[in-house]
Amino acid sequence: MxxxxxxxxxxxxxxxxxxxxxxxxxxxxxxxxxxxxxxxxxxxxVVSNDLVIEGNDQMQFNKAELRATAGKPITLTLKHVGQIPKEAMGHNLVILQEGTDEAAFAAKAITAKETDYIPASEKVSIIAHTKLLGGGEEDTIQFTIDKKGTYNFLCTFPGHVAMMKGVLIVE
Missing domain, CATH: 1.20.5 (Single alpha-helices involved in coiled-coils or other helix-helix interfaces)
Structure with a gap:
């Protein structure tokens, strides 16, 4: 060759x-x-009642849907995986009773800075909520929902509800 x-x-x-x-x-x-x-x-x-959801500095939850079993204790952990402090980019997670007007609730929450944006006047509309978190923080709460249904959840920090919301489906 x-x-x-x-x-x-x-x-x-x-x-x-x-x-x-x-x-x-x-x-x-x-x-x-x-x-x-x-x-x-x-x-x-196989639905687990141990739920973990993350919020970030881009005003997003990593899940728009959570699932749990009715009548059993639910453990929910919110992790703020961002870095910005809670004064500028705080996140919480509030689970509302079925039928609660989400927009009206969020409008009242904006004015409740002294209670970390959880309006005292709306306690009957709240099933459970985490505390307000800054970057790198997390909070775990426990609660039970006996009634099957779809429950809205949202972040009540001002302006976040537009992007940070979802549903908890209890089966």
Whole structure:
């Protein structure tokens, strides 16, 4: 073989080796995706009453839906995974009774700075709430909801309710 043919063959083999390394075995990927889906579905059936949710410096909860079993104690932990202090980017989590007007509640909360944005006049609308947290802090609360239903939760720090809210589904 002449030198040009050898170099061309080496380059071609090198290119084939590089491009084939990135190829995935779709059979293995598909079967593991099916197994993960089946595992997720079976895990969804087993509802834990130990709940963890995070709030960040971008005014977001990492979950918009939580699930728990009715009649059993619920342990909920709120973690503020950001770095900004609570005076500028405080987060709490307030679980409201079914039927509570979320917007009206949030409007009253804005004026309740002295009670960490938990309006005293609305205590009957609140099932449970965490304390107001700054970056790096967390709070764990325990409560029980006996009635199955969908309960709204939100952060009552001024302006946060627009982005920081979700539902607790009690089954």
């Amino acid at each position: 002449n030198k040009k043919v050898k170099i061309s063959a080496i380059v071609l083999l090198g290119m084939l080796a590089i491009t084939s390394c990135g190829k995935k075995d779709t059979t293995t990927t598909e079967s593991s995706e099916i197994n993960q889906t089946e595992d997720s579905e079976s895990q969804a059936e």
